[in-house]
Amino acid sequence: QVQLIESGGGSVQTGASLRLSCSASGRFFSSYAMAWFRQAPGKEREFVAAISRGGELTFYAGSVKGRFTISRDNALNTVYLQMNSLKPEDTADYYCAAGSPAGGTSFREANYDYWGQGTQVTVSS
Numbered sequence: 001q002v003q004l005i006e007s008g009g010g011s012v013q014t015g016a017s018l019r020l021s022c023s024a025s026g027r028f029f030s031s032y033a034m035a036w037f038r039q040a041p042g043k044e045r046e047f048v049a050a051i052s053r054g055g056e057l058t059f060y061a062g063s064v065k066g067r068f069t070i071s072r073d074n075a076l077n078t079v080y081l082q083m084n085s086l087k088p089e090d091t092a093d094y095y096c097a098a099g100s101p102a103g104g105t106s107f108r109e110a111n112y113d114y115w116g117q118g119t120q121v122t123v124s125s
Contacts, residue, residue, distance in 0.1 A: 002025070002026040004023070006094060006095065006119040012124075014125050017086065020036070020081040033106070035107075038093065049064065050105035070082075
């Protein structure tokens with residue numbers, strides 16, 4: 001069992017940066033691939049970024065590639081999402097997730113077994 005707690009959300013203006021953190025409790029954090037998803041008001045939840053167990057593989061949604069960076073520190077049981085050049089369309093609740101997808105990373109929600117409660121990000125123009 002893994003418990004995930006996100007932090008670092010907030011309200012910023014266009015062009016600003018934020019770093020989200022997701023701290024995991026429980027055993028074997030390094031055994032799980034990690035991912036970030038987001039859900040904007042009135043929209044379906046969507047994939048943002050994923051990272052493999054050891055951090056050697058990363059994968060991004062096209063809408064955030066080049067602006068967001070996912071990383072992890074297995075010694076601290078934490079995964080991060082550095083978000084730069086934020087846009088109003090990045091406004092959403094951001095969720096971290098843990099799972100064991102074949103191939104090391106995945107954009108599919110079904111491949112992730114554990115989810116955090118989310119942290120809100122609001123970007124104003």
